[in-house]
Amino acid sequence: MSLVLGIDIGGSGVKAATVDTVKGEMVSDRHRIVTPTPATPDAVADVARQLAEYHEWTGPVGIGFPGVVQNGVIRTAANLDDSWLDVDGDALFSKTIGCDVTMINDADAAGLAEIRYGAGLGVRGTVILLTLGTGIGSAVFSDGKLVANTEFGHLELDGKIAEARASSRVKDEKDLSFKKWGGEVEDVLREIEKLFWPELFILGGGISKNFDGFSEYLDKVRTPVVPAQMLNKAGIVGAALACSPS
Ligand code: BGC
Numbered sequence: 001m002s003l004v005l006g007i008d009i010g011g012s013g014v015k016a017a018t019v020d021t022v023k024g025e026m027v028s029d030r031h032r033i034v035t036p037t038p039a040t041p042d043a044v045a046d047v048a049r050q051l052a053e054y055h056e057w058t059g060p061v062g063i064g065f066p067g068v069v070q071n072g073v074i075r076t077a078a079n080l081d082d083s084w085l086d087v088d089g090d091a092l093f094s095k096t097i098g099c100d101v102t103m104i105n106d107a108d109a110a111g112l113a114e115i116r117y118g119a120g121l122g123v124r125g126t127v128i129l130l131t132l133g134t135g136i137g138s139a140v141f142s143d144g145k146l147v148a149n150t151e152f153g154h155l156e157l158d159g160k161i162a163e164a165r166a167s168s169r170v171k172d173e174k175d176l177s178f179k180k181w182g183g184e185v186e187d188v189l190r191e192i193e194k195l196f197w198p199e200l201f202i203l204g205g206g207i208s209k210n211f212d213g214f215s216e217y218l219d220k221v222r223t224p225v226v227p228a229q230m231l232n233k234a235g236i237v238g239a240a241l242a243c244s245p246s
Pocket of ligand 1: 065066067068076078079105106107108131133134135136137138151153154163
């Protein structure tokens with residue numbers, strides 16, 4: 001058994017649990033602390049410290065972050081706070097928590113969980129996971145290997161970025177029906193498949209549990225589309241996998 005504390009940083013909550021990275025399972029309860037406002041690096045790092053303390057943790061920590069993370073350095077933070085840009089996240093969190101921290105993009109984390117233990121298990125070729133939440137995150141796999149930091153949520157369609165059309169936040173804020181919103185998701189998937197020709201799309205994020213409510217509106221997508229299987233575990237389990245990414 002190889003244990004890692006997985007932490008998932010989100011726009012509304014920061015969640016953590018201990019993960020067995022061999023089985024891809026959480027082995028503790030999941031503790032959540034509300035994301036501080038403003039969500040500055042120091043404030044969020046302190047919340048991560050409190051979560052590690054809650055779990056009495058001293059081992060390795062993997063953290064999923066809602067933005068581009070290159071070699072531990074935060075490059076974008078569209079839905080958090082601009083003060084994150086170019087912050088060395090690995091260094092800041094390692095120092096604040098007092099543990100060895102590895103950061104990874106949140107959708108890449110969820111993708112790792114799905115490809116190893118969920119809906120993408122054993123699928124060869126190109127597999128693309130989209131997380132539909134506050135924003136839209138993406139993870140691309142080629143024969144099971146992650147191509148990190150893709151940002152399909154920022155793909156522009158008809159002058160508007162994908163996450164401003166088809167995230168679940170947009171559905172809630174505009175009170176869109178599954179039909180209307182499903183049509184937006186369909187447009188995004190069709191644009192991506194035109195460019196990448198994947199074998200499989202996996203849709204994650206909280207809304208994926210309602211997959212049956214909108215899958216019929218994705219009928220013009222030629223690639224098979226399936227819901228994520230790890231559901232709300234993917235973010236935390238995948239974050240822990242950042243410490244053993246291959
Ligand atoms: C960010 C991505 C992130 C996604 C989901 C987007 O706005 O640019 O990096 O994965 O939101 O949190």
